[in-house]
Amino acid sequence: MTKTARFTLRVCAPLAAALLTSTAAYADNWRYAMEEGLTDPQGLYATKFKEEIEANSDHTVQIYPVGTLGESADAMEQAQAGLLQFIDQSPGFTGALIPEAEAFLVPYIQPTDPQVVRKFFKEGVAVNEMFHDIYREQGLELLSVFPEGEMVVTTMEEFRTPADLEGMKIRTMTSPLLLETYTAFGASPIAMPWGELIGGLKTKMVDGQENPAIWIEAYDLDNLTNVMTYTGHGQYTTAVMANAEFYDALSDADKELVQNASQVALDYILDVAVELDATGLAKIQESNPGYTINRLTEEERAPFKERAKAVEAAFVERAGERGAAILEQMKKDLAAAQQ
Numbered sequence: 001m002t003k004t005a006r007f008t009l010r011v012c013a014p015l016a017a018a019l020l021t022s023t024a025a026y027a028d029n030w031r032y033a034m035e036e037g038l039t040d041p042q043g044l045y046a047t048k049f050k051e052e053i054e055a056n057s058d059h060t061v062q063i064y065p066v067g068t069l070g071e072s073a074d075a076m077e078q079a080q081a082g083l084l085q086f087i088d089q090s091p092g093f094t095g096a097l098i099p100e101a102e103a104f105l106v107p108y109i110q111p112t113d114p115q116v117v118r119k120f121f122k123e124g125v126a127v128n129e130m131f132h133d134i135y136r137e138q139g140l141e142l143l144s145v146f147p148e149g150e151m152v153v154t155t156m157e158e159f160r161t162p163a164d165l166e167g168m169k170i171r172t173m174t175s176p177l178l179l180e181t182y183t184a185f186g187a188s189p190i191a192m193p194w195g196e197l198i199g200g201l202k203t204k205m206v207d208g209q210e211n212p213a214i215w216i217e218a219y220d221l222d223n224l225t226n227v228m229t230y231t232g233h234g235q236y237t238t239a240v241m242a243n244a245e246f247y248d249a250l251s252d253a254d255k256e257l258v259q260n261a262s263q264v265a266l267d268y269i270l271d272v273a274v275e276l277d278a279t280g281l282a283k284i285q286e287s288n289p290g291y292t293i294n295r296l297t298e299e300e301r302a303p304f305k306e307r308a309k310a311v312e313a314a315f316v317e318r319a320g321e322r323g324a325a326i327l328e329q330m331k332k333d334l335a336a337a338q339q
């Protein structure tokens, strides 16, 4: 071996190996799946998160929008298996895996007034302190929880009472509490993943569904139904998580990077979220002036609230003491946010 070759092997090979190692350690590509498109609330959060990570490190974040990795449940399996590092999945789907997450679905517990919503999610003890360890049990590091707007029901026929809902087939997301909710409300609910809803409405397999106004407008659900009804019973909530094993293996600096990026994205989306309902409604009114939009009065809401008590009981039965404690805290957080 020549002197030059020996030098190359002795000095350059370890250097190249060190460089390769440091590249692997400091410039990873993190995969992030979500249930929505880039211009929807989850996409706005994810884009902000990606920008923060990429501006403050050599890492890159690859976002997989709705439809690219299968349905919500498929993406969750991939996140739990560590194939994805980050996932945005809403309690409307997570409830099947984590019963306590259904606290966000119990009717007439969540705020709907935009300013109250912001305070409830930003300062609420339940939202910010009580879910972390519960998600950990499923191998998930919970990073952010945020709202996407008041749940609104779209149907073919008007309804103002539980009796009016009789026989109406309402599509819900797959968390069991949503089926219990619409059964209690008098309807005939059918749980299905997002990918089947538009076809379900077109083929009349279902007569209606619930979602926030911003989503109804974005995916044309108003044009597939005749009436949109504000019942005041819920707020669409979503959550962003990391695979816990991946998160635990990060350096302290990278953990801080992820936490900071989550906080920046959360602060941003909480400001945007305050405007989502108004934006969604205004767009529907402009693009679909003939669409009937009903807002149930307090009097009309009363029988739905009465029936919601059975749903709350079903939640507590499944989510146990921890679930009951979360619900009680949410009620206190709501009262505090309303002041």
Ligand code: 6CS
Pocket (backbone or CB within 6 Å): 035, 036, 072, 148, 173, 193, 194, 210, 211, 212, 215, 236
């Ligand atoms: O109804 C659904 O399934 C969807 N709704 C929203 C607001 N986001 C994603 C989710 O899949």
